[in-house]
Amino acid sequence: MGNAPLCHSCHSDKGIRGKGSLQNLDKSPDYYGCEISKDPEPQSDSNTSFLRAARAGNIDKVLEYLKGGVDIATCNQNGLNALHLAAKEGHMGLVIELLEKGSVVNSATKKGNTALHIASLAGQEEVIKTLVKQGADINAQSQNGFTPLYMAAQENHLDVVRYLLENGSNQSTATESGFTPLHIAAHYGNVNVATLLLNRGAAVDFTARNGIIPLHVASKRGNTNMVRLLLDRGSQIDAKTRDGLTPLHCAARSGHDPAVELLLERGAPMLARTKNGLSPLHMSAQGDHVECVKHLLQHKAPVDDVTLDYLTALHVAAHCGHYRVTKLLLDKRANPNARALNGLSPLHMSAQGDHVECVKHLLQHKAPVDDVTLDYLTALHVAAHCGHYRVTKLLLDKRANPNARALNGFTPLHIACKKNRVKVMELLVKYGASIQAITESGLTPIHVAAFMGHLNIVLLLLQNGASPDVTNIRGETALHMAARAGQVEVVRCLLRNGALVDARAREDQTPLHIASRLGKTEIVQLLLQHMAHPDAATTNGYTPLHISAREGQVDVASVLLEAGASHSLATKKGFTPLHVAAKYGSLDVAKLLLQRRAPPDSSGKFLGLFICLTAAYSLLTLIYAVLFKPPLQNGLTPLHVAAHYDNQKVAMLLLEKGASPHSTAKNGYTPLHIAAKKNQMDIASTLLEYGAETNILTKQGVTPLHLASQEGHTDMVGLLLKKGANINVGTKTGLTSLHLAAQEDRVTVAENLAKHDANLDAQTKLGYTPVIVACHYGNIKMVNFLLQHSANVNAKTKNGYTPLHQAAQQGHTHIINTLLQHGAKPNAVTVNGNTALAIARRLGYISVVDTLKVVTEEVITTTTTVTEKHKLNVPETMTEVLEVSDEEGDDTMTGDGGEYLRAEDLKDLGDDSLPGQYLDGMNYLRFSLEGGRSESSDRSHTQSQGSYLRDSAMIEDMIAATNHQVSALAREPEKDSYRLSWCTENLDNVALSSSPIHSGFLVSFMVDARGGAMRGCRHNGLRIIIPPRKCTAPTRVTCRLVKRHRLATMPPMVEGEGLASRLIEVGPSGAQFLGISPKTTEDPVEKVIVGNSPVDYDVVGYEDCCSLSRKALVVLEEHRTTVSHRQLDNVCQVEIQFLASMRISSAKDIMEDGEGQDKLSQATGSLWCWQLKAEEETWELRSGRTACWGRLDAWQLSR
Incomplete structure (x- = not known):
């Protein structure tokens, strides 16, 4: 010892x-x-x-x-x-x-x-x-x-x-992973110890953390005597681990034939599946265990049994290159054409692994040589992708089509060029592959090779007759592609072989534009050395210098200027490179341009004909641009642009170089106006230090203080006032800074203005004071502030409107109460003799009427009056904007943006190479047999066995991977793609204007004596019906959907208001229909409502109410509205009546069984938006007004 x-x-x-x-x-x-x-x-x-x-x-x-x-x-x-x-x-x-x-x-x-x-x-x-x-x-x-x-x-x-x-x-004390002494004895085949443990009461099927029992361990190790002992002691033969492995799976995967035979004799389930659908036959095939496969087949295991992704055992064997198992399965009549979920056949699998013998066996058993996946990939595509020369030659010898096209048009030659498989590429060309083959996006093999930088491939293609100037669907040549990818040697090779240096892609983009944008200085120099035109312009007038200025590529800009590029050329909308540098804060480029004497106050208004002389070959184009396409006459200087985008360093540089702080745009805006509006404090301070005028007026009389006050920029207002801004100067319509602050409810600004003695009762040309303006827009805080500072509560406009009249017209009950508390006169009348009460009653503001009628003296007369529509009185607004857009529609400085080929499209085999579906299939096979997780896990049902292997390391080799790994077909790591365009950006856009209103559908129908109708299809539930004999003359009725862009934030709304998601405009205005509204028909679905009112522009819509099974039928008549619940079969039919002046007085029967006590319906996405507030059973309906920006006041039901 x-x-x-x-x-x-x-x-x-x-x-x-x-x-x-x-x-x-x-x-x-x-x-x-x-x-x-x-x-x-x-x-x-x-x-x-x-x-x-x-x-x-x-x-x-x-x-x-x-x-x-x-x-x-x-x-x-x-x-x-x-x-x-x-x-x-x-x-x-x-x-x-x-x-x-x-x-x-x-x-x-x-x-x-x-x-x-x-x-x-x-x-x-x-x-x-x-x-x-x-x-x-x-x-x-x-x-x-x-x-x-x-x-x-x-x-x-x-x-x-x-x-x-x-x-x-x-002996029941388990380890951290749940293993007992019986597990370890089973692992090492210690039968005597296991027998002793069992005799002393050990649980034969004690389950570890991952569902592993001792029988799994013994089966994996191939300890037949131990397996026999455990089975004799009653171990469960079909027990499954957490991943679905049975003892037979374990023995089959490890290739322990005696254990497999014993388990089969004892009745182990051959068709048992793991969680990803693998059977014992799949396991044996993956491990190249011929004898185990034979035993399983002898016991009638289905030879074409499939996993959840439809992989057969033949797929597995072919993928791993186990030609003996492959031959055995084929001899047992396995289907050589079996398809996995993504269409992969065993031939694809064996081609991917360069398993020549397997390919031979499959072809001998009649596997189609050009069989395709769901993405139309053949085995030849796969072999070319992996660079397997032997399999490629074998397939070509078996007459595989060298020009087979995948779903996206890629041929095997495209893929070989992409992957730099030189020998395979030469072989394909030798067997007749077309070097001019194009993909769906127009890419030829030379495009692909040039982009990837494979110089040897490019040379071989050129030697075999490939044209360097062939274009894809975007007009790009191989030179464009190489420039984009920064492939210097390929660019040099193409230029030496006669590639057109100024080839124009879509939107006239040249390789020099691309290289300038990406900062590829060496490529820029190469192109210029080969006589590339330094002032080549795109369709929108962008030169390489413009683009380098945008991207801040100072080295490129320097090279371009040295080569003679003009710093004064303007885009189609009038922007010079200095404007672009000012917009994007490219300080170094701006310094360079100014050093080269670019004018700091250039407004981009003029494009001299002398420029044409520097570009003889494009003389006609430039003359046309000058004579027929004059640049934007907005008068913006680089300093304006720098101020808008708060590029302080560039602004300081421009001022130091002599830029004028007083320069004005076409509408009179100075840089200080823009800084004030954008709240650019640092820029504004700098401009003021250089002498910018605080009281300079635009063409509409707007000062920087107006803009700062309207936008609520308190600090900017304070700065301007400190520098002497005139607080009471008005615009051409008389609007002062306080008017604008009142309009937008800028209370803190108003406080600042009031401290500096602003006139609280200044009037516009129409006579509106700040308090009247605040009342119109419902700005209660501003109203309170002005009244507390002694603003005239009874001031009148030229139409005689007091603040009380204006609030009544707009339905602002809370403001009316405030005005009355501050002494407003309820009996004051307008020029037309109307009191505030009369206005509220005419417009149907019930709560306003209730408030005013107790304080207003009414005179009852018997004179018959004609009911007219109320003409709204609206205060002036400041509508002046500065439009500084340098684009027409989408930005196409470098071409068609989104359609341009991205770097990852080739590098990651995306849109224009092997489809991702194919790669997912390859990866799937790796996890399903070897464990792990991949990018395709969302597509594949197969789950990883990695946890099983980690957590049961005691049987670490149970389902271990074979040495024949799947070659690396996974996508390469994603890299930041090159930005090819700016289609979603504004290049030189100082957008100071609001978005326009866009219209949707436009429908019209004829109405005559027979009546007429319109039913909405896309907007379900909308229909307009004119019954027979109700139209005075043949009339065409039009219905148009009016909508705005989605709002970024909810606009300010007072109580009872909502936001309309759909607005319907109906015409012709003033059309008359005959008769009084009849009662509805018995059938609620076919109910018809007719009014005697003229056609107005508002149409009521619908919204679901209470639950999915109940719909709200909304029917509006001229003098009565009924809102009731009807049981309909998943369809909400809504009848529409044309409304006159929106005079609606009552509604009832809104409730059923007391439901909906708080809020019955909040509409979102319907034709109209309204809110119903419940109080018991009886309701009255009042309508708000439609504000000028497109907001629809809510329909509110109150008792």
Whole structure:
């Protein structure tokens, strides 16, 4: 015992079946990890000698060291002390002596192993008995949960196991992963130990954390006797792990034929499937276990059984290159044309792995050589992609089509060029592959090779007659592609071989534009050396210098200027390179342009004909641009642009170089106007330091203070006032800064203005004061502020409207109450003689009428009056905007944006190479058989077995991958793609205007004596019906959907208002229909409502109410509205009546059984938006007004 080789950790030879066993176990989470000793860490010589004496069992030496003062608990770097070493080596006398001298019997190493653990592992029975008698914890667990019983069972120490069991060892104590001593005994085939454990009550099917029972372990290890023992003791033969593995799966995957045969004889289910659908036959095929495959087939296993992704065993064998299993399965009539979920056949699989023998067997069994996947990929595509010369030649010899096109048009030659497979490429050309073949996007092989930078491929293609100037559907040549990808050598090669240096793609983009944008200085120099035109312009007038200025490519800009590029050329809309640099904050480019004497105050208004002389070949084009396409006359200077985009450093540079802070745009805006509107404080301060005028007026009389006040920029207002801004100056319509603050409810701005003696009662040309404006827009906080600061509550407009009239017209009850509290006169009349009450009554504001009628003196007259529509009185607004758009529609500076080929389209085999579906299929096979996860996990039902392998490392090889790995077909890591265009951005757009209103559908129908009708198709539930004999004359009725862009934020709304999601405009205005509204027909679905009102522009819509089974039928007549619940069959028919002046007085029967007490319906996405508020059973309906920006006030039901 003492002369045997020693363990590096505890220096014993006991119970260790070779170093490999320990290492394998140490990889497992359920293994007593041996504390490997390296050379001792720096310790005293006496301590080291003491431990060596203990290991050797030299009692005298040990006692001598102890007497010399050595601590008995001294241990090495792994925590092994003298007791551990003596116990491992079986030095009984020394163990007893150490215990008598005070050594702690349960002291543990760094991994938690006690002396009892170590003695059990080494099989030192006598030492074990002594330790137990001395109080050693017989169920102590080490770091990973191992007990002494687990150690003894692992090393097949039968007597030790027996002794431990007899002395109270609990064999149900599991490790962290749930494994018991029976699992470890099954793993190592220790039948005697397993028998003893079972006889002592071990659970034969004790389940570990991953669902693994001892039978799985024994089957995986191929321990037939152990399998037989466990089955005889009643182990469940069809037990499944968490991943669905049965014992037969485990034995089949490991290729243990006797165990497979035994399990089959005992009735193991052959058709059992894992979670991803793998059967035992798939497992055997993947492991190249011919005999196991034979046994399974002999027991009638279906030869074409499929996984969840329809992979057969033949797919698996072909993929792994197991030609013997492939031949066996084909001989057993496996289908060579079987298709996986993505259309992959076994031939695709074998071609991918360069498995020539498998390909031969498949072709001999009539597998179609040009069989395609769902993406029309043939095996030749796959072989070309992987660069497998032998398989490629074999397929071509078998007459595979070298010009087969995938779904996106890629041929095998395209793919070989993309992957730089030179030999395969030459072979394909030799067998007749077309070098001019094009994909769906017009790419030829030379496009692909140029983009990828494969110089050898490009040269070979050129030598074989490929044209360097052939274009794709976007007009791009190989030179465009190479420039975009930064392939310098390919660019040089193409130019030397006669490529057109100024080839124009869509929107007249040249390779120089692309290289300038991407900052490819070397390519720019190459192109210029080959006479590329430095001032070539795109359709929108962008030169390479414009583009380099946008991207901040100062080196490129310098090269272009050295080559004679003009810094004064303007785009179609009048932007020079300096404008572009100012917009994007390209400070270095701006410095360079100014050094080259670019005018700092250039407004881009004029494009001299002298420029044409510098570009003789494009003289006619430029003359046409000058004479017939004059640039934008907006007068913006670079300083305007820098101010708008808050590029302070560029603005400072421009001012230092002489840019005027007083320069005005076409409408009179100065840079200070823009800074004030955009709240660019730093820019504004700088402009003011350089003498910018605070009171300068635009053509409409707008000052910077107007703009800052309207936008609510308090700090900017303070700065301008500090610099002497005139607080009471008005626009041409008389609007002061306070008017604009009142309009937008900017109370903090108003406070600042009031502190500086702003005129609170200033009037516009129509006579509106700030308080009237605030009343119109429902700005209650502003109204309170102005009235508290003594604004005239009874001020009048030129039409005689007081704040009370204006609030009544708009239906703002809360403001009316405030005005009355501050002394507003309710009996004041307008020029037309209307009181506020009369206006509210005419417009149907019930709550306003209720408020005013108790304070207003009404005069009852008998004069017959004609009811007219109320003409709204609206205050002036500031409508001046600065339009600074440098684009017409989409930005096409570099071409057609989204349609341009992206870098990842080729590099990641995306749109224009092997489809992702194909790659997903390849990856799927790898996970389904080898574990792991991939990018295609969302497409594949196959789940990973990685967790099984990790969590049950004790049987780490159970479903391990074969050495024949799937070659790397996964997509390459995604990289930042080159931006090819700016189709969704504004290049030089200082957009200060609001979005226009866009219209939707437009429907019309004729109405005559027979009536007429319109029913909505796209907008279900909308219909307009004019009954017979109700139209005075033949009339065409039109119905148009009016809508706006989606709002980024909800606009301010007062109580009772909502936001309309659809607005319907109906015409002709003023049309008359005859008769009074009849009663509805009995059938509610076919109900027809007719009014005698003229056609107005508003049409009521519908919204679901209460639940999916109940719909709200909304019917509006001129004097009465009924809203009721009707049971309809999933259809909501809504009858529409044309409304006159929106005069609607009442509604009832809204409730059923008391439901919907708080909020019955909040419309979202219907034709109209309204809100119903419930109070008992009777309701009245009032309507709000439609504001000028397209908001529709809500329909509110209140008692």
